[in-house]
Amino acid sequence: MTSSERPRRRGRPTAPLLSQEKITRAAVELIEIRGYTALTMAALARQLGVAPSALYNHVSSKRQLLLWLQDHVNQEIDCSDFGARPWDAALESWARSYREAYARHALLVPVIAVTPIAGSPHTVAMYEKVAAGLRAGGWPDDQVMDVVVAVESFVLGSALDAAAPDDIFDVPGDQAPVLAAVVGARVGRDTARAAFDLGLATVLAGLRDRLKALGT
Amino acid sequence: MTSSERPRRRGRPTAPLLSQEKITRAAVELIEIRGYTALTMAALARQLGVAPSALYNHVSSKRQLLLWLQDHVNQEIDCSDFGARPWDAALESWARSYREAYARHALLVPVIAVTPIAGSPHTVAMYEKVAAGLRAGGWPDDQVMDVVVAVESFVLGSALDAAAPDDIFDVPGDQAPVLAAVVGARVGRDTARAAFDLGLATVLAGLRDRLKALGT
Protein backbone atom coordinates (compact mmCIF):
# COMPACT_ATOMS: atom_id res chain seq x y z
CA MET A 1 0.00 0.00 0.00
CA THR A 2 2.72 2.44 0.85
CA SER A 3 4.74 2.16 -2.35
CA SER A 4 1.94 2.00 -4.90
CA GLU A 5 1.89 5.72 -5.59
CA ARG A 6 3.80 6.60 -8.67
CA PRO A 7 6.02 9.61 -8.07
CA ARG A 8 4.07 12.64 -9.22
CA ARG A 9 6.12 14.99 -11.25
CA ARG A 10 5.88 18.65 -10.61
CA GLY A 11 5.84 21.07 -13.50
CA ARG A 12 5.19 20.54 -17.15
CA PRO A 13 5.24 16.89 -18.25
CA THR A 14 6.84 15.70 -21.50
CA ALA A 15 3.46 15.05 -23.02
CA PRO A 16 0.26 16.65 -21.65
CA LEU A 17 -1.55 14.31 -19.31
CA LEU A 18 -4.92 15.87 -20.01
CA SER A 19 -7.10 16.93 -22.91
CA GLN A 20 -10.81 17.52 -23.56
CA GLU A 21 -11.00 14.01 -24.99
CA LYS A 22 -9.39 12.33 -21.99
CA ILE A 23 -11.28 14.37 -19.44
CA THR A 24 -14.62 13.66 -21.07
CA ARG A 25 -13.94 9.95 -21.33
CA ALA A 26 -12.87 9.77 -17.72
CA ALA A 27 -16.01 11.62 -16.66
CA VAL A 28 -18.21 9.19 -18.58
CA GLU A 29 -16.41 6.24 -17.01
CA LEU A 30 -16.79 7.69 -13.56
CA ILE A 31 -20.50 8.29 -14.08
CA GLU A 32 -21.09 4.80 -15.45
CA ILE A 33 -19.27 3.16 -12.57
CA ARG A 34 -20.30 5.27 -9.61
CA GLY A 35 -23.13 7.50 -10.74
CA TYR A 36 -23.57 11.22 -11.10
CA THR A 37 -23.17 12.12 -7.46
CA ALA A 38 -19.64 10.74 -7.68
CA LEU A 39 -18.75 13.16 -10.44
CA THR A 40 -16.72 15.71 -8.49
CA MET A 41 -13.70 17.54 -9.77
CA ALA A 42 -11.60 15.80 -7.14
CA ALA A 43 -12.85 12.33 -8.10
CA LEU A 44 -12.37 13.09 -11.76
CA ALA A 45 -8.81 14.20 -11.13
CA ARG A 46 -8.22 11.04 -9.15
CA GLN A 47 -9.53 8.95 -12.02
CA LEU A 48 -7.05 10.68 -14.29
CA GLY A 49 -4.15 10.36 -11.86
CA VAL A 50 -3.77 14.07 -11.54
CA ALA A 51 -4.26 16.85 -9.01
CA PRO A 52 -7.69 18.53 -9.03
CA SER A 53 -6.28 21.92 -9.90
CA ALA A 54 -4.65 20.49 -13.03
CA LEU A 55 -8.09 20.11 -14.56
CA TYR A 56 -8.52 23.86 -14.66
CA ASN A 57 -5.76 24.20 -17.21
CA HIS A 58 -8.12 22.48 -19.64
CA VAL A 59 -11.68 23.04 -18.54
CA SER A 60 -12.88 26.37 -17.24
CA SER A 61 -15.49 25.10 -14.81
CA LYS A 62 -17.58 22.11 -13.88
CA ARG A 63 -20.41 23.53 -15.93
CA GLN A 64 -18.13 23.54 -18.96
CA LEU A 65 -17.35 19.90 -18.25
CA LEU A 66 -21.06 19.10 -18.25
CA LEU A 67 -21.36 20.77 -21.66
CA TRP A 68 -18.59 18.58 -23.03
CA LEU A 69 -20.46 15.66 -21.59
CA GLN A 70 -23.65 16.82 -23.24
CA ASP A 71 -22.02 16.99 -26.64
CA HIS A 72 -20.54 13.56 -26.05
CA VAL A 73 -23.93 12.08 -25.15
CA ASN A 74 -25.56 13.74 -28.14
CA GLN A 75 -23.08 11.95 -30.35
CA GLU A 76 -24.70 8.69 -29.29
CA ILE A 77 -28.11 9.81 -30.53
CA ASP A 78 -28.98 8.13 -33.80
CA CYS A 79 -30.42 10.48 -36.37
CA SER A 80 -29.30 8.52 -39.40
CA ASP A 81 -32.87 7.83 -40.49
CA PHE A 82 -33.36 11.44 -41.49
CA GLY A 83 -32.81 11.49 -45.23
CA ALA A 84 -33.10 7.72 -45.46
CA ARG A 85 -36.68 7.17 -44.34
CA PRO A 86 -39.91 9.25 -44.22
CA TRP A 87 -39.82 12.14 -41.77
CA ASP A 88 -42.20 10.52 -39.28
CA ALA A 89 -40.31 7.24 -39.11
CA ALA A 90 -37.05 9.14 -38.71
CA LEU A 91 -38.54 11.33 -36.00
CA GLU A 92 -39.66 8.23 -34.14
CA SER A 93 -36.30 6.45 -34.15
CA TRP A 94 -34.56 9.71 -33.29
CA ALA A 95 -36.87 10.25 -30.33
CA ARG A 96 -36.33 6.72 -29.04
CA SER A 97 -32.59 6.97 -29.32
CA TYR A 98 -32.64 10.42 -27.73
CA ARG A 99 -34.65 9.23 -24.77
CA GLU A 100 -32.43 6.23 -24.20
CA ALA A 101 -29.30 8.35 -24.17
CA TYR A 102 -30.66 10.78 -21.60
CA ALA A 103 -32.35 8.19 -19.46
CA ARG A 104 -28.77 7.21 -18.63
CA HIS A 105 -27.84 10.85 -18.07
CA ALA A 106 -30.91 12.34 -16.43
CA LEU A 107 -28.84 14.78 -14.45
CA LEU A 108 -27.72 16.45 -17.65
CA VAL A 109 -31.29 17.16 -18.71
CA PRO A 110 -31.75 20.42 -16.81
CA VAL A 111 -28.36 21.57 -18.03
CA ILE A 112 -28.84 20.89 -21.71
CA ALA A 113 -32.34 22.29 -21.75
CA VAL A 114 -31.10 25.80 -21.04
CA THR A 115 -27.69 25.86 -22.71
CA PRO A 116 -27.02 27.39 -26.13
CA ILE A 117 -25.93 24.75 -28.59
CA ALA A 118 -23.45 26.88 -30.52
CA GLY A 119 -20.38 25.63 -28.66
CA SER A 120 -21.26 21.95 -29.16
CA PRO A 121 -20.39 20.76 -32.67
CA HIS A 122 -22.02 17.34 -32.55
CA THR A 123 -25.17 18.85 -31.13
CA VAL A 124 -25.35 21.40 -33.92
CA ALA A 125 -24.82 18.65 -36.49
CA MET A 126 -27.67 16.66 -34.98
CA TYR A 127 -30.15 19.53 -35.16
CA GLU A 128 -29.04 20.32 -38.69
CA LYS A 129 -29.86 16.82 -39.77
CA VAL A 130 -33.21 16.78 -37.98
CA ALA A 131 -34.20 20.17 -39.36
CA ALA A 132 -33.25 19.15 -42.90
CA GLY A 133 -35.23 15.93 -42.57
CA LEU A 134 -38.38 17.70 -41.45
CA ARG A 135 -38.08 20.31 -44.12
CA ALA A 136 -37.62 17.65 -46.75
CA GLY A 137 -40.67 15.90 -45.33
CA GLY A 138 -42.79 18.91 -46.19
CA TRP A 139 -42.87 20.93 -42.97
CA PRO A 140 -42.87 24.69 -43.51
CA ASP A 141 -39.78 26.51 -42.27
CA ASP A 142 -41.58 28.45 -39.57
CA GLN A 143 -42.90 25.27 -37.93
CA VAL A 144 -39.85 23.04 -38.09
CA MET A 145 -38.33 24.22 -34.83
CA ASP A 146 -41.67 24.11 -33.05
CA VAL A 147 -41.99 20.46 -34.00
CA VAL A 148 -38.41 19.75 -32.93
CA VAL A 149 -38.79 21.50 -29.61
CA ALA A 150 -42.16 19.92 -28.89
CA VAL A 151 -40.84 16.42 -29.52
CA GLU A 152 -37.67 17.19 -27.61
CA SER A 153 -39.64 18.44 -24.63
CA PHE A 154 -41.58 15.21 -24.54
CA VAL A 155 -38.39 13.18 -24.88
CA LEU A 156 -36.54 14.98 -22.11
CA GLY A 157 -39.53 14.82 -19.80
CA SER A 158 -39.76 11.11 -20.52
CA ALA A 159 -36.05 10.68 -19.82
CA LEU A 160 -36.57 12.20 -16.40
CA ASP A 161 -39.55 9.95 -15.87
CA ALA A 162 -37.47 6.92 -16.81
CA ALA A 163 -35.09 7.78 -13.96
CA ALA A 164 -37.92 7.75 -11.42
CA PRO A 165 -38.57 4.79 -9.11
CA ASP A 166 -41.29 2.40 -10.20
CA ASP A 167 -43.41 3.02 -7.14
CA ILE A 168 -43.47 6.80 -7.46
CA PHE A 169 -47.28 6.89 -7.63
CA ASP A 170 -47.93 4.37 -4.88
CA VAL A 171 -50.33 5.80 -2.38
CA PRO A 172 -52.61 4.47 0.38
CA GLY A 173 -55.91 3.44 -1.22
CA ASP A 174 -58.07 5.22 1.31
CA GLN A 175 -56.60 8.61 0.50
CA ALA A 176 -57.03 8.42 -3.25
CA PRO A 177 -59.11 5.44 -4.34
CA VAL A 178 -59.24 6.18 -8.07
CA LEU A 179 -55.55 6.88 -8.25
CA ALA A 180 -54.76 3.69 -6.37
CA ALA A 181 -56.98 1.73 -8.74
CA VAL A 182 -55.49 3.04 -11.98
CA VAL A 183 -51.97 2.73 -10.62
CA GLY A 184 -52.73 -0.82 -9.63
CA ALA A 185 -54.08 -1.57 -13.10
CA ARG A 186 -50.66 -1.27 -14.66
CA VAL A 187 -48.49 -3.27 -12.31
CA GLY A 188 -45.96 -5.58 -13.83
CA ARG A 189 -45.42 -3.52 -16.96
CA ASP A 190 -42.40 -1.33 -17.57
CA THR A 191 -44.48 1.70 -16.76
CA ALA A 192 -42.12 4.42 -17.94
CA ARG A 193 -41.69 2.64 -21.24
CA ALA A 194 -45.45 2.19 -21.68
CA ALA A 195 -46.11 5.88 -21.07
CA PHE A 196 -43.39 6.86 -23.49
CA ASP A 197 -44.69 4.52 -26.18
CA LEU A 198 -48.22 5.81 -25.79
CA GLY A 199 -47.08 9.42 -25.84
CA LEU A 200 -44.79 9.01 -28.80
CA ALA A 201 -47.39 7.21 -30.88
CA THR A 202 -49.87 9.94 -29.99
CA VAL A 203 -47.52 12.75 -30.89
CA LEU A 204 -46.57 11.16 -34.20
CA ALA A 205 -50.19 10.54 -35.14
CA GLY A 206 -51.03 14.13 -34.27
CA LEU A 207 -48.13 15.46 -36.29
CA ARG A 208 -49.05 13.43 -39.35
CA ASP A 209 -52.58 14.79 -39.17
CA ARG A 210 -51.34 18.31 -38.77
CA LEU A 211 -49.02 18.14 -41.74
CA LYS A 212 -51.77 16.64 -43.86
CA ALA A 213 -54.11 19.45 -42.82
CA LEU A 214 -51.48 22.01 -43.78
CA GLY A 215 -51.43 20.66 -47.31
CA THR A 216 -55.11 21.28 -47.95
CA MET B 1 -25.35 49.64 11.72
CA THR B 2 -24.19 48.58 15.14
CA SER B 3 -27.48 48.70 16.99
CA SER B 4 -29.85 47.39 14.33
CA GLU B 5 -29.61 43.78 15.37
CA ARG B 6 -32.39 42.70 17.61
CA PRO B 7 -31.06 40.73 20.55
CA ARG B 8 -31.36 37.07 19.66
CA ARG B 9 -32.71 34.98 22.43
CA ARG B 10 -31.09 31.73 23.26
CA GLY B 11 -33.18 28.73 24.16
CA ARG B 12 -36.82 28.05 23.62
CA PRO B 13 -38.90 31.07 22.60
CA THR B 14 -42.36 31.79 23.98
CA ALA B 15 -43.98 30.93 20.66
CA PRO B 16 -42.18 28.89 17.99
CA LEU B 17 -40.56 31.10 15.37
CA LEU B 18 -40.69 28.44 12.69
CA SER B 19 -43.10 25.98 11.10
CA GLN B 20 -43.46 24.17 7.78
CA GLU B 21 -45.83 26.89 6.66
CA LYS B 22 -43.49 29.75 7.50
CA ILE B 23 -40.41 28.05 6.14
CA THR B 24 -42.09 27.23 2.85
CA ARG B 25 -43.44 30.74 2.45
CA ALA B 26 -40.05 32.26 3.17
CA ALA B 27 -38.42 29.93 0.64
CA VAL B 28 -40.92 30.93 -2.03
CA GLU B 29 -40.31 34.60 -1.28
CA LEU B 30 -36.58 34.14 -1.45
CA ILE B 31 -36.82 32.34 -4.78
CA GLU B 32 -39.11 34.96 -6.26
CA ILE B 33 -36.87 37.81 -5.18
CA ARG B 34 -33.42 36.43 -5.74
CA GLY B 35 -33.79 33.21 -7.72
CA TYR B 36 -33.06 29.61 -7.00
CA THR B 37 -29.31 29.94 -6.62
CA ALA B 38 -30.01 32.19 -3.64
CA LEU B 39 -31.97 29.46 -1.90
CA THR B 40 -29.43 28.30 0.66
CA MET B 41 -30.20 27.19 4.17
CA ALA B 42 -28.23 30.16 5.48
CA ALA B 43 -30.12 32.67 3.33
CA LEU B 44 -33.41 31.07 4.25
CA ALA B 45 -32.58 31.31 7.94
CA ARG B 46 -31.60 34.92 7.43
CA GLN B 47 -34.94 35.61 5.74
CA LEU B 48 -36.67 34.15 8.77
CA GLY B 49 -34.52 36.00 11.31
CA VAL B 50 -33.16 32.82 12.74
CA ALA B 51 -29.92 30.85 12.96
CA PRO B 52 -29.37 28.30 10.18
CA SER B 53 -29.25 25.39 12.56
CA ALA B 54 -32.69 26.28 13.88
CA LEU B 55 -34.19 25.17 10.56
CA TYR B 56 -33.17 21.60 11.25
CA ASN B 57 -35.56 21.38 14.16
CA HIS B 58 -38.33 21.56 11.57
CA VAL B 59 -37.04 20.30 8.24
CA SER B 60 -34.82 17.27 8.00
CA SER B 61 -32.79 18.31 4.97
CA LYS B 62 -32.70 20.67 2.05
CA ARG B 63 -34.20 17.95 -0.12
CA GLN B 64 -37.14 17.78 2.27
CA LEU B 65 -37.53 21.52 1.91
CA LEU B 66 -37.68 21.13 -1.87
CA LEU B 67 -40.43 18.55 -1.45
CA TRP B 68 -42.45 20.99 0.64
CA LEU B 69 -41.88 23.50 -2.09
CA GLN B 70 -43.06 21.01 -4.68
CA ASP B 71 -46.29 20.37 -2.85
CA HIS B 72 -46.76 24.10 -2.49
CA VAL B 73 -46.25 24.69 -6.21
CA ASN B 74 -48.59 21.82 -7.08
CA GLN B 75 -51.29 23.58 -5.09
CA GLU B 76 -51.20 26.36 -7.66
CA ILE B 77 -51.99 23.97 -10.50
CA ASP B 78 -55.56 24.29 -11.61
CA CYS B 79 -57.31 20.99 -12.12
CA SER B 80 -60.80 22.25 -11.43
CA ASP B 81 -61.96 21.50 -14.97
CA PHE B 82 -61.86 17.78 -14.31
CA GLY B 83 -65.40 16.82 -13.52
CA ALA B 84 -66.72 20.11 -14.88
CA ARG B 85 -65.74 19.88 -18.53
CA PRO B 86 -64.94 17.08 -21.03
CA TRP B 87 -61.77 15.16 -20.26
CA ASP B 88 -59.81 16.65 -23.17
CA ALA B 89 -60.65 20.25 -22.32
CA ALA B 90 -59.78 19.59 -18.69
CA LEU B 91 -56.51 17.94 -19.67
CA GLU B 92 -55.62 20.97 -21.74
CA SER B 93 -56.24 23.56 -19.05
CA TRP B 94 -54.48 21.36 -16.50
CA ALA B 95 -51.44 21.04 -18.74
CA ARG B 96 -51.28 24.79 -19.34
CA SER B 97 -51.55 25.58 -15.68
CA TYR B 98 -49.01 22.87 -14.82
CA ARG B 99 -46.48 24.22 -17.28
CA GLU B 100 -46.88 27.78 -16.07
CA ALA B 101 -46.30 26.78 -12.48
CA TYR B 102 -43.09 24.89 -13.22
CA ALA B 103 -41.77 27.38 -15.74
CA ARG B 104 -41.34 29.56 -12.67
CA HIS B 105 -39.75 26.68 -10.75
CA ALA B 106 -37.70 24.89 -13.37
CA LEU B 107 -35.12 23.83 -10.83
CA LEU B 108 -37.72 21.74 -9.05
CA VAL B 109 -38.45 19.73 -12.17
CA PRO B 110 -35.66 17.16 -11.80
CA VAL B 111 -36.56 16.79 -8.15
CA ILE B 112 -40.27 16.20 -8.57
CA ALA B 113 -39.81 13.87 -11.52
CA VAL B 114 -38.16 11.25 -9.36
CA THR B 115 -39.83 11.74 -5.98
CA PRO B 116 -42.64 9.55 -4.67
CA ILE B 117 -45.81 11.57 -4.23
CA ALA B 118 -47.06 9.82 -1.13
CA GLY B 119 -45.74 12.41 1.32
CA SER B 120 -47.27 15.34 -0.54
CA PRO B 121 -50.98 15.67 0.18
CA HIS B 122 -51.84 18.34 -2.37
CA THR B 123 -49.97 16.45 -5.04
CA VAL B 124 -51.88 13.26 -4.29
CA ALA B 125 -55.14 15.20 -4.41
CA MET B 126 -54.23 16.59 -7.80
CA TYR B 127 -53.52 13.19 -9.32
CA GLU B 128 -56.67 11.77 -7.81
CA LYS B 129 -58.71 14.43 -9.55
CA VAL B 130 -56.93 13.98 -12.86
CA ALA B 131 -57.24 10.20 -12.75
CA ALA B 132 -60.92 10.39 -11.90
CA GLY B 133 -61.50 12.84 -14.74
CA LEU B 134 -59.85 10.60 -17.33
CA ARG B 135 -61.64 7.54 -16.09
CA ALA B 136 -64.96 9.35 -16.26
CA GLY B 137 -64.04 10.43 -19.78
CA GLY B 138 -63.93 6.82 -20.86
CA TRP B 139 -60.26 5.90 -20.58
CA PRO B 140 -59.65 2.31 -19.45
CA ASP B 141 -58.02 1.92 -16.06
CA ASP B 142 -54.83 0.42 -17.40
CA GLN B 143 -54.16 3.39 -19.67
CA VAL B 144 -55.04 6.28 -17.40
CA MET B 145 -51.61 6.59 -15.83
CA ASP B 146 -49.87 6.22 -19.16
CA VAL B 147 -51.84 9.18 -20.45
CA VAL B 148 -51.11 11.18 -17.31
CA VAL B 149 -47.41 10.42 -17.39
CA ALA B 150 -47.11 11.09 -21.11
CA VAL B 151 -48.77 14.49 -20.81
CA GLU B 152 -46.79 15.26 -17.69
CA SER B 153 -43.53 14.39 -19.41
CA PHE B 154 -44.35 16.80 -22.18
CA VAL B 155 -45.36 19.48 -19.70
CA LEU B 156 -42.21 19.19 -17.60
CA GLY B 157 -39.98 19.13 -20.65
CA SER B 158 -41.75 22.24 -21.88
CA ALA B 159 -41.32 23.92 -18.52
CA LEU B 160 -37.57 23.35 -18.79
CA ASP B 161 -37.66 24.69 -22.32
CA ALA B 162 -39.51 27.79 -21.15
CA ALA B 163 -36.60 28.52 -18.83
CA ALA B 164 -34.11 28.47 -21.68
CA PRO B 165 -32.76 31.63 -23.30
CA ASP B 166 -34.44 32.71 -26.54
CA ASP B 167 -31.28 32.39 -28.58
CA ILE B 168 -30.48 28.85 -27.51
CA PHE B 169 -30.53 27.59 -31.13
CA ASP B 170 -28.62 30.49 -32.66
CA VAL B 171 -25.76 29.19 -34.70
CA PRO B 172 -23.45 30.54 -37.44
CA GLY B 173 -25.21 30.05 -40.78
CA ASP B 174 -22.22 28.50 -42.50
CA GLN B 175 -22.04 25.62 -40.04
CA ALA B 176 -25.66 24.60 -40.28
CA PRO B 177 -27.54 26.37 -43.06
CA VAL B 178 -30.88 24.60 -42.74
CA LEU B 179 -30.93 24.98 -38.98
CA ALA B 180 -30.09 28.67 -39.29
CA ALA B 181 -32.89 29.11 -41.80
CA VAL B 182 -35.62 27.42 -39.80
CA VAL B 183 -34.49 29.13 -36.60
CA GLY B 184 -34.57 32.44 -38.43
CA ALA B 185 -38.08 31.72 -39.71
CA ARG B 186 -39.57 31.98 -36.26
CA VAL B 187 -37.96 35.13 -34.89
CA GLY B 188 -40.15 37.54 -33.04
CA ARG B 189 -42.52 34.92 -31.73
CA ASP B 190 -42.55 33.62 -28.19
CA THR B 191 -40.84 30.48 -29.37
CA ALA B 192 -41.21 28.36 -26.25
CA ARG B 193 -44.90 29.15 -26.14
CA ALA B 194 -45.37 28.34 -29.82
CA ALA B 195 -43.68 24.96 -29.45
CA PHE B 196 -45.77 24.16 -26.41
CA ASP B 197 -49.00 25.15 -28.14
CA LEU B 198 -48.17 23.04 -31.17
CA GLY B 199 -47.17 20.08 -29.04
CA LEU B 200 -50.17 20.27 -26.76
CA ALA B 201 -52.63 20.54 -29.64
CA THR B 202 -50.92 17.59 -31.28
CA VAL B 203 -51.01 15.46 -28.16
CA LEU B 204 -54.66 16.22 -27.49
CA ALA B 205 -55.65 15.46 -31.07
CA GLY B 206 -53.74 12.19 -30.92
CA LEU B 207 -55.34 11.25 -27.62
CA ARG B 208 -58.86 11.94 -28.88
CA ASP B 209 -58.20 9.71 -31.88
CA ARG B 210 -56.79 6.98 -29.71
CA LEU B 211 -59.74 6.97 -27.34
CA LYS B 212 -62.14 6.93 -30.26
CA ALA B 213 -60.29 3.98 -31.76
CA LEU B 214 -60.53 2.14 -28.42
CA GLY B 215 -64.30 2.40 -28.54
CA THR B 216 -64.64 0.55 -31.82
Add this chain to the structure above:
DNA sequence: GGGCTAAATGAGCGGCATTCATATTGTCTC
Protein backbone atom coordinates in the same frame (compact mmCIF):
# COMPACT_ATOMS: atom_id res chain seq x y z
C1' DG C 1 -40.88 22.59 41.84
C1' DG C 2 -38.43 18.88 39.30
C1' DG C 3 -38.03 16.67 35.14
C1' DC C 4 -39.06 16.30 30.37
C1' DT C 5 -39.44 18.22 25.87
C1' DA C 6 -39.38 21.71 22.24
C1' DA C 7 -36.83 24.94 19.98
C1' DA C 8 -33.52 28.20 19.74
C1' DT C 9 -27.98 29.48 19.49
C1' DG C 10 -23.25 29.24 17.79
C1' DA C 11 -19.20 26.65 17.03
C1' DG C 12 -17.46 23.59 13.92
C1' DC C 13 -16.96 19.67 10.33
C1' DG C 14 -16.31 17.73 5.89
C1' DG C 15 -17.01 18.26 1.08
C1' DC C 16 -17.12 20.95 -2.76
C1' DA C 17 -15.59 24.07 -6.74
C1' DT C 18 -12.26 27.16 -7.57
C1' DT C 19 -7.86 30.17 -7.22
C1' DC C 20 -3.11 31.11 -6.76
C1' DA C 21 1.81 30.95 -6.10
C1' DT C 22 5.20 28.02 -7.57
C1' DA C 23 7.83 24.55 -10.18
C1' DT C 24 9.24 22.30 -14.23
C1' DT C 25 9.90 21.61 -19.06
C1' DG C 26 9.50 22.16 -24.06
C1' DT C 27 9.92 25.54 -27.76
C1' DC C 28 11.17 29.61 -30.03
C1' DT C 29 14.56 33.38 -30.90
C1' DC C 30 18.84 35.45 -31.16
Add this chain to the structure above:
DNA sequence: GAGACAATATGAATGCCGCTCATTTAGCCC
Protein backbone atom coordinates in the same frame (compact mmCIF):
# COMPACT_ATOMS: atom_id res chain seq x y z
C1' DG D 1 23.58 27.39 -26.65
C1' DA D 2 21.41 30.87 -23.59
C1' DG D 3 17.50 33.24 -22.26
C1' DA D 4 12.53 34.32 -22.63
C1' DC D 5 8.11 32.52 -22.71
C1' DA D 6 4.21 29.53 -22.71
C1' DA D 7 2.14 25.33 -21.30
C1' DT D 8 0.97 22.41 -17.66
C1' DA D 9 1.57 20.21 -13.59
C1' DT D 10 1.51 20.54 -7.96
C1' DG D 11 -0.32 21.62 -3.45
C1' DA D 12 -1.85 24.95 -0.26
C1' DA D 13 -5.56 27.89 0.60
C1' DT D 14 -10.30 30.07 0.19
C1' DG D 15 -15.05 30.46 0.71
C1' DC D 16 -19.56 28.51 0.45
C1' DC D 17 -22.69 25.00 1.70
C1' DG D 18 -25.35 21.46 3.97
C1' DC D 19 -25.46 19.59 8.19
C1' DT D 20 -24.32 18.09 13.29
C1' DC D 21 -23.81 18.79 18.04
C1' DA D 22 -23.37 20.52 22.67
C1' DT D 23 -25.66 23.83 25.10
C1' DT D 24 -29.27 26.98 26.71
C1' DT D 25 -33.77 28.43 27.80
C1' DA D 26 -38.83 28.26 28.43
C1' DG D 27 -43.10 26.04 28.74
C1' DC D 28 -45.74 21.91 30.36
C1' DC D 29 -47.00 17.99 33.20
C1' DC D 30 -46.96 15.32 37.50
